[in-house]
Amino acid sequence: SQYTPDAIEKDLTFVGLEVMQDPPRPEVAAAVAECRRAGIRVIMITGDYGLTAVSIARKIGIVKGAHPKVFSGLELEKTSDEELRRALKGEVVFARMAPEQKLRVVENLQAMGEVVAVTGDGVNDSPALKKADIGVAMGVTGTDVAKEAADMILTDDNFASIVHAVEEGRAVYANIRKFMLYILNSNVPEAVPSAVYLLSGGAVPLPLTTMQILTIDLGTDMLPALGLGSEPPERDVMNRPPRDPHEHLLNKEVMRKAFLWYGLLGAAASLAAFVFAQAQAGWHMGAVMFGVGKDLDPTYVRATTMALAAIVFTQIGEVMNCRTELASVFSVGLFSNRQVNKGILFEVALIVFLTVFPPFQGVFHTCPLGLADYGFLVLLPPIVLALEEGRKAIVRRHLGIDRNGVRIEQENVER
Incomplete structure (x- = not known):
């Protein structure tokens, strides 16, 4: 008590x-x-x-x-x-x-x-x-x-x-879009040359044959596109605001970039290569170069081969461009993705294989290309890469972000 x-x-x-x-x-x-x-x-x-x-x-x-x-x-x-x-x-x-x-x-x-x-x-x-x-x-x-x-x-x-899971999820979602962007952009260079043939009333020969279009869709597209799926997260992936949950995976921005930018670049390169091969042979507007079966005009075969090869070489620059959304591809390392590199080597080897070996030349309507032709083709990837790097630089300057895709004021705060 x-x-x-x-x-x-x-x-x-x-x-x-x-x-x-x-x-x-x-x-x-x-x-x-x-x-x-x-x-x-x-x-x-x-x-x-x-x-x-x-x-x-x-x-x-x-x-x-x-x-x-x-x-x-x-x-x-x-x-x-x-x-x-x-x-x-x-x-x-x-x-x-x-x-x-x-x-x-x-x-x-x-x-x-x-x-x-x-x-x-x-x-x-x-x-x-x-x-x-x-x-x-x-x-x-x-x-x-x-x-x-x-x-x-x-x-x-x-x-x-x-x-970390959020970062990985954003990276996976971005890589799916990169895959789709790359796959879709080859449709335009396949369609535009054919449209030119139709609109010209046959005055411009058909730049691509059916088998050549299938070569692009089933052969040269897939491995580089799969390499984009293994792309590591971009440095700015966690600086982006959350996306709208109702937003479509295939949105208007992806469609515009695939069809109106990358696609038109590929179409222009393909037509330029087609005209380049014809001009070397002295072709003029309206000249008939088709033929039937094995009797196809050699100039026409070489021109279609160049049109096909130009699309493939343009894709080399475009797959590099697709690796980043706004950041410079040089900030992540131009050849840092081994899967993309293997895909590029495969599609170049495939186009050489189809043009060199006689059994495939008749099936795919191709022929061997000369040094001047390859000199023209190797210029296409750096041109496409430079054009897209310029576009990204303009957008980055407008948005106030650096070449790594990070907002400049955010980088200063972290520093």
């Missing part, structure tokens, strides 16, 4: 204070900063005390302002959805949250049009994990219920792994 607070807590000597701390991992602050650059907001929802939550959030960079809004569970119960959504537009930390309150925050973020990813490890996190667009459970400390409710599981329970 004598052990009361009034009786015990007197004549005391302060010796020290013992505390426990669960510090954030050292790589988390850098991961949060990378999220900011990528246009990804990070919001802390925790069961910890409010001051503890704000301290940790400030240490890892989730909040930057002097007075972030801190919601406790009791305060959130008294807050309407409209007030909550206004608060969610700024810096906010949620502390002492119950499972249903975490779910409410997720629902309101989705109502604001946000794509929401939620991390969690406990049974109480499962409603929010299930409701989120992407539920991320902890693989080491997470409960079975949380793992079942989630869409993906972190094997190392590390927030930085989520950021």
Whole structure:
């Protein structure tokens, strides 16, 4: 009965204070900063005390302002959805949250049009994990219920792994677009020469035969395009804002670049090579050079061979251009992608093979090319590369980014 607070807590000597701390991992602050650059907001929802939550959030960079809004569970119960959504537009930390309150925050973020990813490890996190667009459970400390409710599981329970996954996902998506851009641009140089033949009423001979078109579609296109799929992430991939989830993979920008830029460059090169071969033989407009079967005019065969080879050599420059969206290809290394290099060697070897070996000459209507012809062809890749590098440089200057694709002011801040 004598052990009361009034009786015990007197004549005391302060010796020290013992505390426990669960510090954030050292790589988390850098991961949060990378999220900011990528246009990804990070919001802390925790069961910890409010001051503890704000301290940790400030240490890892989730909040930057002097007075972030801190919601406790009791305060959130008294807050309407409209007030909550206004608060969610700024810096906010949620502390002492119950499972249903975490779910409410997720629902309101989705109502604001946000794509929401939620991390969690406990049974109480499962409603929010299930409701989120992407539920991320902890693989080491997470409960079975949380793992079942989630869409993906972190094997190392590390927030930085989520950021790395975002970077990899953006790189894969960009590489698919690069693949499509490269595959589509060869359609124009196949179609335009035929259109010239039709529009001229036959005055300009047909620049490509059916078998030569199939050679491009099934032979020379595929390996370089597959090499683009192994392209590493560009340096600026995490500096780009999130894309619209409703945006099509094959969008207008890809179509314009494939058909109206790369495609027309290839078509111009093909027609130039066709005219170059004819001019050397003294051909004039309206002269008939077709023939039938094995009796095809030699000048016509050489001209179609040059038109085919010009498309292939133009593709060498275009596959290099497709490796980066805005950054200079020289910033990533012109020949750094071995798969693309192998694809280029294959398509050059294939075109030489089809023009040199007699059994294939009759099938593909080709003939051997001379030194002057190859001199013309080897000029095409650097010309195409230079034109696209010039276009990218103009766009970069307009957007205020350097040759690596990074915004100049962002690079200065990092430096």
